Amino acid sequence: MAASDPPPYLLGLRLRGRLVVVFGGGRVATRRVPALLESGATVRVVSPSLSASLQALAASGRIGWERRRYAPGDCDGAWLVCAFTDDAITNTAIDDETERLRIWTVRSDDAAASPAWTPASGQAGGVRVGVLSGDPRRSAGIRDAVLAGLRSGTLGARRGRD
Secondary structure, X not given: OOOOOOOOOOOOOOOOOOEEEEEOOOHHHHHHHHHXXXXXXXXXXXXXXXXXXXXXXXXXXXXXXXXXXXXXOOOOOOOEEEEOOOOHHHHHHHHHHHHHHOOEEEEOOOOOOXXXXXXXXXEEOOEEXXXXXXXXXXXXXXXXXXXXXXXXXXXXXXXOOO
């Protein structure tokens, strides 16, 4: 995030039963799809190939898989789109389509061009932690430190209403 950019607005999405379209079947999709499924999202992956773990999810019927590259119209009906291909031109085309359709999109190739970011996240007990810093490695480090503190009890988290 550039110094002149305003900070992102943090938001938790409740995706149960809502369509999320993921483009790309590699490393980033492999990390992100399980969390989408955990949130209850209906996940459709569009990619010529999938990692072994994503193939297993497709074979078990947990995700839909269209074995091809992106085509215009693929984002119709989605609530969220993830452009996780290794081709910046394709990710830009996906982003252009979703911008016209007013669908939030996460791009893995260009944080500055991505309309939405996925935080480094994790859970300790009943607390879900998400960190956005503009630098994925820094965010992951902060997340890990917060989770370690919650798990060890050195960082307290009150329960109840304020």
